[in-house]
Amino acid sequence: MHVQTMIRAGHVMPMTEDRAVLSNQAILINDGRIVAILDPAQCADVTADVVYELPDHIVLPGFVNAHTHAPMNLLRGLGADLPLMQWLQTKIWPAEGKLMSPAFCHDGALLAGEEMINSGVTCASDHYFFSADVARGLTEAGMKCSVSAIIIGFPSAMAADDEAYIRCAHELFEEFADSRNVRVTVGPHAPYTVSDIMLTAARDLSEKYGARIHMHVDETQTEIEDSLKQYGMRPVERLHKLGLLNDRFISVHTVHPDDKEIELLAQAGASIVHCPCSNLKLASGFSPVSRMMQAGINLAIGTDGVASNDKLDMLGETRLAAMLGKAVANDTTVMKVADLLYAATMGGAKALGWDDRIGSIEAGKDADIIAVDLGAADSIPVSDPASQLLYSAGREDITHVWVDGQLVVKKQQSTELRNLSREKLQNLAKTWQNRI
Amino acid sequence: MHVQTMIRAGHVMPMTEDRAVLSNQAILINDGRIVAILDPAQCADVTADVVYELPDHIVLPGFVNAHTHAPMNLLRGLGADLPLMQWLQTKIWPAEGKLMSPAFCHDGALLAGEEMINSGVTCASDHYFFSADVARGLTEAGMKCSVSAIIIGFPSAMAADDEAYIRCAHELFEEFADSRNVRVTVGPHAPYTVSDIMLTAARDLSEKYGARIHMHVDETQTEIEDSLKQYGMRPVERLHKLGLLNDRFISVHTVHPDDKEIELLAQAGASIVHCPCSNLKLASGFSPVSRMMQAGINLAIGTDGVASNDKLDMLGETRLAAMLGKAVANDTTVMKVADLLYAATMGGAKALGWDDRIGSIEAGKDADIIAVDLGAADSIPVSDPASQLLYSAGREDITHVWVDGQLVVKKQQSTELRNLSREKLQNLAKTWQNRI
Numbered sequence: 001m002h003v004q005t006m007i008r009a010g011h012v013m014p015m016t017e018d019r020a021v022l023s024n025q026a027i028l029i030n031d032g033r034i035v036a037i038l039d040p041a042q043c044a045d046v047t048a049d050v051v052y053e054l055p056d057h058i059v060l061p062g063f064v065n066a067h068t069h070a071p072m073n074l075l076r077g078l079g080a081d082l083p084l085m086q087w088l089q090t091k092i093w094p095a096e097g098k099l100m101s102p103a104f105c106h107d108g109a110l111l112a113g114e115e116m117i118n119s120g121v122t123c124a125s126d127h128y129f130f131s132a133d134v135a136r137g138l139t140e141a142g143m144k145c146s147v148s149a150i151i152i153g154f155p156s157a158m159a160a161d162d163e164a165y166i167r168c169a170h171e172l173f174e175e176f177a178d179s180r181n182v183r184v185t186v187g188p189h190a191p192y193t194v195s196d197i198m199l200t201a202a203r204d205l206s207e208k209y210g211a212r213i214h215m216h217v218d219e220t221q222t223e224i225e226d227s228l229k230q231y232g233m234r235p236v237e238r239l240h241k242l243g244l245l246n247d248r249f250i251s252v253h254t255v256h257p258d259d260k261e262i263e264l265l266a267q268a269g270a271s272i273v274h275c276p277c278s279n280l281k282l283a284s285g286f287s288p289v290s291r292m293m294q295a296g297i298n299l300a301i302g303t304d305g306v307a308s309n310d311k312l313d314m315l316g317e318t319r320l321a322a323m324l325g326k327a328v329a330n331d332t333t334v335m336k337v338a339d340l341l342y343a344a345t346m347g348g349a350k351a352l353g354w355d356d357r358i359g360s361i362e363a364g365k366d367a368d369i370i371a372v373d374l375g376a377a378d379s380i381p382v383s384d385p386a387s388q389l390l391y392s393a394g395r396e397d398i399t400h401v402w403v404d405g406q407l408v409v410k411k412q413q414s415t416e417l418r419n420l421s422r423e424k425l426q427n428l429a430k431t432w433q434n435r436i
Numbered sequence: 437m438h439v440q441t442m443i444r445a446g447h448v449m450p451m452t453e454d455r456a457v458l459s460n461q462a463i464l465i466n467d468g469r470i471v472a473i474l475d476p477a478q479c480a481d482v483t484a485d486v487v488y489e490l491p492d493h494i495v496l497p498g499f500v501n502a503h504t505h506a507p508m509n510l511l512r513g514l515g516a517d518l519p520l521m522q523w524l525q526t527k528i529w530p531a532e533g534k535l536m537s538p539a540f541c542h543d544g545a546l547l548a549g550e551e552m553i554n555s556g557v558t559c560a561s562d563h564y565f566f567s568a569d570v571a572r573g574l575t576e577a578g579m580k581c582s583v584s585a586i587i588i589g590f591p592s593a594m595a596a597d598d599e600a601y602i603r604c605a606h607e608l609f610e611e612f613a614d615s616r617n618v619r620v621t622v623g624p625h626a627p628y629t630v631s632d633i634m635l636t637a638a639r640d641l642s643e644k645y646g647a648r649i650h651m652h653v654d655e656t657q658t659e660i661e662d663s664l665k666q667y668g669m670r671p672v673e674r675l676h677k678l679g680l681l682n683d684r685f686i687s688v689h690t691v692h693p694d695d696k697e698i699e700l701l702a703q704a705g706a707s708i709v710h711c712p713c714s715n716l717k718l719a720s721g722f723s724p725v726s727r728m729m730q731a732g733i734n735l736a737i738g739t740d741g742v743a744s745n746d747k748l749d750m751l752g753e754t755r756l757a758a759m760l761g762k763a764v765a766n767d768t769t770v771m772k773v774a775d776l777l778y779a780a781t782m783g784g785a786k787a788l789g790w791d792d793r794i795g796s797i798e799a800g801k802d803a804d805i806i807a808v809d810l811g812a813a814d815s816i817p818v819s820d821p822a823s824q825l826l827y828s829a830g831r832e833d834i835t836h837v838w839v840d841g842q843l844v845v846k847k848q849q850s851t852e853l854r855n856l857s858r859e860k861l862q863n864l865a866k867t868w869q870n871r872i
Contacts, residue, residue, distance in 0.1 A: 077817070078820070080773050080827070081769055081771075099871055104868060108868070110856075110864070111816070115813045118851065119814075280760055281768070283767055310827040316752070324716055324760075326716060327717075330719050332517065332518065332719045333519055336517045337516050377554065378554070383512065384514070388746065391513075392742070394830060394831065396831070411850065411851050412849070414847065414850075428546070432540060432544070436511075
């Protein structure tokens, strides 16, 4: 057999349901799609136009960043350490008020896309204004994306009132109806910024277009207390009553759900997006993620926007999710390595309803693939490639990124002046590893 | 004036008490020491053998990793997601039992040193066996270190009984009595592994040699419950009663102190070392760090060993400490950027009693300096250099490391295939930043 591209890797984690980690595999790619994953015995007679030999690497599907606000990359670094409302009122909202425009959203998304693709994110789900421009910025950076038809109960540079938001939503869905690499979600901002009428309209848009609903839910304790006061019920109960909860619902943050809300989300087949950096940095609280996973809810991981993070580093975000979830559950056996890496890839793809094409390395799927170097001093010796990918490696070790089979990132780091070569360090590590 | 080395940087954070962040400064170095920090007007007539021009960088003192177990780099990746005791009993202790030797400790420390120096750590405080060999490994990697005369109530390959541990301690202190770049601490392992008699011996060693005591304290709730049962008092109270608490005491972890223990540590002038990754990953709990800082306790940051982290990344560790501390305190205004970066540098130097020579960029101090690139897509636009160093940059952006004025690390990352150059991205970011 002859293929266009063959990636031979020391370790491959395809993110199939069995959470397998395979050794010494070859991934074959033709016309942007994965043709097969073979072990060496099976591919003796396979030739390829381009062969990547990556014996020290672990190869996995590209990360799916399931919640971000890409244009906010242009607001990076504003107002650290301020109280939440002062930060919003004196820094973020005035800056957004001044700058908000299609060009701002395009340029910010391009910048965010450059950061993300370099960090191994091959698909992002964005939530912001002027989403057509966001989509153009992100795709120019080389990635796929899902962007939101935002609905919020305030006038903005994009829309003056409820009617205008609905009009913009229809336009966005129509513009990308036939796009291969851009999808659209309905993006009601949050329960506390969207009226019952507009939540119902969001539900109808979701039904009309068969689209996901991408929404901040239960982010802070205040939001829940206000909902109890104003509506006599908690946010998830309200969304349930209004008919928004089903398997197309993506509940972002979800820091403070009670047992009943967890049950409602689980019964609906909804997904949650966990954004641990943002939840800590804004002191929003500690999400009971492992409890939600145990209830059967699909978990995805998101970085949130740079304004509250302040980096778009899915590997680091997933690492934190794993560690933090253990401490919150007071149990080292939950938030297992393979489940978290699955959440960062297939979990996101499932949340977006895009798991027919992305999220795993399987024959027929898009060749959206990353390779992470486990051969440097930061990761050796390698005794558990998946665990060390999550806990030891960093985004700097993501040296190759392919989207639709095209290599879009290739990094090489030269470290001068060190006495010991990479090979010497590896030999040192292996010698001792063999004695264990 | 002529000097050997001049570092001209866009931003300098010297880690002085005022937490200043300076723009456009030149650091002058001669014979391994800092001569002066000058602004451009002052150094028009200064010449240097070597000039580093780093307009996009922030320059700061090297990180002080205040708690690690360097040889454990050779045990990386063993036993993720296991219950704590099962992890120790089936993975870590058997491996240590098999391998423990001077050669293991040297080689592991060399590997850890390579990881640390590449991550901007110029001094580490280690806690392990065969510490002379650990010190040799770490210094061969180019860094300074403090190593521990360990005392633990179990026989090991290093020492068969209490007497042998004391003998090893004296030998270690004597071996490095005149060392410029290696210091020695007394390292009683933890309250639950060291008897009253040996804690008293540790106190006497500390007094004899004027040395720090470096000890795990209040790491888990179990430790405290056991102490209450066995001794009728909490661990810190016991240490106080035995005369160990003073300004030479370094209390590592300190996850579960009560108010009285915090007061005892504060009154003694002791330091704490916060290791948030390890505390989360082992589900040890959430340390009340901001409360301890408010009580006036000096804060240092440590990575702990690779076995429970699994990386020696002080910048990432400090970032997590900042975010996590905000959520634990339910207050976004605590754990401020400058205070955390201070903890990761001067806080560590003070804990080790080494702040006369390291921890800040001030005339007369050792030129242990790092430069972090804030000019890449991951960090632009730069509106708050210190905040973006902590929250946006990663250890991969630490491109230059000097120890005693010698450049020991210089990294360069080439990113091929991207459409947009670094300069184009910076211009894009600056254009919008100027409109805010």
